Amino acid sequence: MECCFLQFSRQTTAATALVPKLCFSSTAAHHCVSLPEDDLIQPQSIAPSSPSEPNPTAQLLSDCLSDGRHSDVITVLRRTPPSRYLVFYWNNLIKRSVSFQDHRNVFHLFDEMRRLQWKPDGHTYPYVLKACGDLTSLAAGMSIHALALVSGFTNCNVFVDNAAIAMYGRCGAFDKARQLFDEMLEGGVFDTVSWNSIISAYVQFGDSRKALRMFKEMVSRGDIGLRADAVSLVNILPACASLRSQRRGAEVHAYSVRRGLIDDVFVGNAVMDMYAKCGLIDDAKNLFDRMEVKDVVSWNALVTGYSQIGKFDDALGLFDRMREKNIELNVVAWSAVIAGYAQRGLGNEAIDVFKQMIVSGSQPNAVTLVSVLSGCAASGASNPGKETHCYAIKQVLNLEGNDPGDDMMVINGLIDMYAKCKNLKVAHALFDSIEMKNRSVVTWTALIGGYAQHGEAGDALGLFAEMLREGCRMMPNGFTISCALVACARVGALRLGREIHAYALRNRYGDAMIFILNCLIDMYVKSGDMDAARAVFDNMSQKNAVSWTSMMTGYGMHGRGEEAVQVFEKMRAAGLPIDGVTFVVLLYSCSHSGIVDQGISYFNHMKDFGVVPAAEHYACMVDLLGRAGRLDDAMRLIRDMPMQANPIVWVSLLSSCRLHGNVEIGEHAVNKLLELKFEVDGLYTLLSNIYASAKQWKDVARIRLLMKRAGIRKRPGCSWVQGRHGTATFYVGDKTHPMTKEIYDLLHDLIYRAKIMGYVPETSFALHDVDDEEKGDLLVEHSEKLALAYGILTTTPGMPIRIMKNLRVCGDCHTAISYISRMIEHDIILRDSSRFHHFKNGSCSCKGYW
DNA sequence: TTAGGGTTAG
Structure with a gap:
């Protein structure tokens, strides 16, 4: 199997349970417990066993400690009868293990001293509690705290209680932390550390x-x-930053100046970071310039600050200054720069910096890898992505002492990278390799999003359903809902889309709601329900440029170009940002509704909006001119393009040539596409269509032979329709559906009646060099006609029939469906690969522009 | 006690 080497056998390192049997892993140390400094004082000076005679054991232990012979300390302690004066040496060993994050040894020592009948004292408990906090092991923490309580260390030992508050806080047992703090306040035994802890x-x-x-x-x-x-x-400063509260942050800054604490480099760095996160990068920079003592964190905080507000050039400048000044470039600085590139979609640059980092000898960690992977994903760089994966396996993942959460983030980054590089097989294999309980909402969303964008939308929706079945353990968040809606939009799954709409309204998604509502507009637009899209849009309390552009896309796709233009004008009047995407949608809308002159005018005025026309805008214009039959003007425009015409431009021209049966320009476009080595799906089909429209059957045969020799097969047409019993899919000449007989009978009847009304099959679309009568039969079997017949058989009269097709609708089907729409009591809404067609009473909304 | 990271829309 292609991805065997990626199968992980992950061993979860969870802090399982009670002391003494623990399974450990270290986490980054963030704690605010202050430990009693006097523990460093030799016990003899606290309470000598016999002031006049020095204790020889104490002397021996003291010598071992000062010589760094820690194993000898343990050996001596094991042979010494328990004495409360010598507990100091156990504490010293435990403290040492805490500082080295060697939690296993902390608990081992603690267990051993108790087994040998030594009594832990008021210094022992804070260290062991800190280890529990580091492990975020509430079970262990509660056991140790309980032991401290029964041993009499409660409400009388501020160190033990402070440590317990910190431990509960770090383990997320917030109520317990608060209860203990309140008890301390009531008892009047507390200090600054108690407050800092809570x-x-x-x-x-x-x-x-x-x-x-x-x-x-x-x-x-x-x-x-x-x-x-x-x-x-x-x-407290990060709290101000997370609330983006400049006022409170500035107050804390002022307080730190008044109290003379601002010269503490930790405080200075935290104030700087607060300003940067509150968007006051200049204040951060001023403080940075004034700080007499700076450390690498100060530099990194500013580099990050610049990078995150979009002033990435400043960030890079600062990074270079760090290099010049020989300031240690640690993993944080490197990662910040890599992330900066990645966030801007500059994947190759991110990868370059990553390589420089490795050469420099700085050791990448999980954060670095997540940033590099995000860069690879952003630019679809699949080979560097795979190399990063190998690096992760060899150097970063599954190392002793790793935070399992960090490892999971790397795996999530890998899944996202593979999915965005369209390698969904590997992404899914990685997903499968993670135990269910270790999959987070991000894991699920990355894969669902990947399938929604680059794979089978049905697989995305299947995964989404599986995630929901996981129940309360795995609630989708705003990201997940958005991804699921993208998948619905792709396949026009209106019914499921509506259900997700209801689900999103039932569950509040807060700030993510604008994202979800925009996705809903897009889903309704692409599922053919413009009224629902408009209702969502009208009810939004906050709209952004994407909301407006989505509505515009909707009107454009549904052939309501004038309304699209109105939306654009309203956007403009409301002062919303108009960018390149807005213009693509506007020009597309004009093109699909035959609004030619106004479209040209908008194109000519793009620069007034500060938008430089890019290749995709030229492609829209070629489409607009070409559809209107102005193929020569389209050719002139391509010739005058300031950049090389890309394949999209030539494909637009080619489509217009098919519409207008222009063989000469069509051949030219195909040659250009072949020169560009562009493998367009259906390129030859399009060309043979052009020949067929011009009745050049020899050329049709030539192309067919060419395709056969090159092993190119026409992508089969496929249509699907949501009937009463779910979605039914049809291919050309499909006879697999259980209702096949009824479908074909109805279709023959409808065609017969249409012919009486004047319908003449347009046989050129059959693309077979057979006589016209036979061609007529082949046309009957096109997937969109089969889907329509099924729709009529299974849809309640009066309700619209919504059909989706993977390719452009065939010209003959378009004519036939127009006739059929006069005979039935349904509106027919057909989505093809290019736009929507609303058939009603014999006419179509596309007015021939398709 | 301070700095860096993963999933979403036109």
Whole structure:
């Protein structure tokens, strides 16, 4: 199997349960527990066992410690009878393991001292609790805290209680943290660290407002000797940043100046970061310039700040200055620059910087890889993506001590990269290799989004349904809903789209709602329900340029060009940003409704909006002129293009040639496409259509032979329709449906009646060099006609029949369906690969522009 | 106690 080497056998490192048997992994250290400094004082000086005679064991242990002979310390302790004066040495070893993030050893030592009947003291518990917090193991933390309580360390030992608050905060047991804090306040035994711990818990919990209220209360309690310290400020500043509250952030800055804490490089960095995140990059830069002591974090914070507000050139300039000044370029600086490129879709540049980073000897980590992968995904760079995957397996993933969350992010980045590079097989294999419980909403969404964009939309919707079946364990978020709607839009799954619409309204998605509503407009537009699209648009409390452009696309696709132009004019009047995409949609709308002169005028005035016409705008214009039969003007425009005409331009010209039966220009376009080595699906079919329209049967045969020799097969036409019993799909001449007999009988009857009304089969579309009567029969079997007959048989009278086709609708089918629309009580809404056709009472909304 | 990262729309 192609992707065997990608099958991961992942061992989850979860902190499972109770002390003493734990399965460990380390996490980055973020804690605000302060540990008793006096633990460093030799025990003899606290309470010598016998002040006049030095304790020889203590002396031995002290010597071992100062010589760094830690294993000897353990050996001695094991042979020494428990003594409360010598617990210091156990604590020292435990403290050392905590600082090295060696949690396994922390618990091992703690268990061992207890097994040997030593009594942990008020210094032991804070360290062990900190280890539990680092592990975010609530079960372990609660056991240790319970042990501390039964051993008498409660509400009387501020160190133990502070450590327990921090531990509960880090483990997400927020209520427990708060309860303990309140008990400390009631008992009057607390200090600055207690407040810092609970505030930090609020910040970690994401409740910035409560954190700020607590901080305010803390600084107002100077009467009881309470004062905020540097740690308090560094804790609270990210909360200001996350609320984007410049005012509160500036207040904290002012407080830090008043208290003389701003010269602390940690505080300075945090203030700078706050300003950058609040969008006040100049204030951040001013502070940076004034800071007498800067460290690598200061530089990195500014590089990141510039990168994230779009001033990426400034970020790069600063990065170069770091290089010149020989400031350590650590993994954060490199990753920030790589992410900056990736976010701008500059994947190759991101990959280059990643290579430089490796050469420089700086060790990439999970964050770096996620950034590089995002760059590879953005530019569809599949080979560098695979190389990064190999690098990840060899150097980053599944290492001892890795945060499993970080590893998962890399895997999610890999899934996204493979999906965006259209390699859905590998993306899915990676997805399958992750245990269900380890898949996050991002994992699901990355794959669903991949299928929705580059794979089978049906697979995307199948996965979405599977995710919903997972129940409350796996709730889709705004991203997931958007991806599912993209998939619905692709296949015109109106019924499911409506259900997702209802689902989105039932579940509040907050800020993501504008995204979802825009996707809904697009879904309704592409499923042929313009009224529903308009209703969503009208009811939006907030609209952005995408909402307006989506409506415009809708009107354009449905042949309502005048309304599309009106939307554009309203957008313009409302001062919404008009960009290249807006113009593509506007010109497309004009083209599909035959609004030629106004379209040309808009094209000529694009520069007034600050938009430089790109190749895709020229393609729209070629389409517009070509559809209107002005093929020579289209050719002139291509000749005068300031850039090389890309394949889309030539395909537009070719389509117009088919419409107007122009063999000469059509051949020219095909030659240009072949020169560009462009493998357009249906290129030869289009050319043979042109020959067929001109009745040049020899050329038709020549092309057919050419296709046969080259092994090119015409993509089969396929139509689908949502009947009462679900979606039915039909191919040309399809006789597999259980209702085949009824479908063909009805179709023959309709064609017979249409002929009486004046319908003459347009046999050139049959593309077979057979006599006309036989061709007429072949036309009957086209997939769109079969889908229509099925639609009539299974749709309630009066209800519209919605048909989708993967290719452009055939000209004969278009005529036949127009006639049929006079005989039946349904509106017929047909979506082909190019636009919508609304058939009613014998005419079509496209007015011949298709 | 500070800096970096993954999934969505025209």
